[in-house]
Amino acid sequence: xxxxxxSVLALFFGAMILTAASLAGxxxxxxxxxxxEEDRYVLRSETYFEAERESLFRVLTNFDLFEKFTSAxxxxxxxxxxxxxxxxxxxxxxxxxxxxxxxFIRNGHVETKPITEIIAISDPENSDFHFSHERWELTDDGxxxxxxxxxxxxxxxxxxxxxxxxxxxxxxxxxxANAINRIERLALNHQAKLEDEGKKVVQSTGDQ
Numbered sequence: 616x617x618x619x620x621x622s623v624l625a626l627f628f629g630a631m632i633l634t635a636a637s638l639a640g641x642x643x644x645x646x647x648x649x650x651x652e653e654d655r656y657v658l659r660s661e662t663y664f665e666a667e668r669e670s671l672f673r674v675l676t677n678f679d680l681f682e683k684f685t686s687a688x689x690x691x692x693x694x695x696x697x698x699x700x701x702x703x704x705x706x707x708x709x710x711x712x713x714x715x716x717x718x719f720i721r722n723g724h725v726e727t728k729p730i731t732e733i734i735a736i737s738d739p740e741n742s743d744f745h746f747s748h749e750r751w752e753l754t755d756d757g758x759x760x761x762x763x764x765x766x767x768x769x770x771x772x773x774x775x776x777x778x779x780x781x782x783x784x785x786x787x788x789x790x791x792a793n794a795i796n797r798i799e800r801l802a803l804n805h806q807a808k809l810e811d812e813g814k815k816v817v818q819s820t821g822d823q
Contacts, residue, residue: 658766663760665803667759667802668730674805676702684794684797685794688706692704704722705720722738723736750766
């Protein structure tokens with residue numbers, strides 16, 4: 616059972632780290648660290664993307680797109696703002712090994728500083744985590760963007776003692792490449808769409 620849980624957790628952590636992997640010729644993983652203190656895990660990564668900051672921001676604040684990042688996210692949606700006007704989100708991740716399956720649900724709200732910072736905070740009463748806090752920081756770097764990703768969480772489900780920072784880091788490295796490729800592609804597609812719309816506006820103005 617411990618080996619099965621490791622495999623499922625690898626899928627989960629691969630889905631959670633949406634900002635840490637190498638993309639040939641485009642994204643560059645510059646740093647990743649994982650620490651553990653008792654039942655709480657803290658991850659930090661720095662990645663360079665060719666996509667512009669605004670496009671990455673639009674992709675990462677649209678939870679309707681998260682299912683396209685990785686097959687481990689089986690359902691993800693934007694949810695109506697709460698009473699304080701904060702956008703909310705719902706995400707369900709799932710992994711199966713043989714006959715053993717595990718789902719992880721997160722419900723929470725999002726706080727943003729356009730187009731530089733995204734913070735996603737899970738509600739422990741409606742999630743499989745006692746604590747879950749994610750933060751994306753976006754800064755311009757030449758023609759691309761540097762993304763700092765910080766993820767601190769304390770699972771409400773049992774984690775085998777052998778799952779330590781080393782194993783989680785290895786799982787993050789091996790499980791997130793496909794997600795990053797898709798995020799980069801979505802951001803670049805969004806960027807191309809904006810550029811195309813801008814050209815149409817200029818052309819329309821010139822024809823008048």
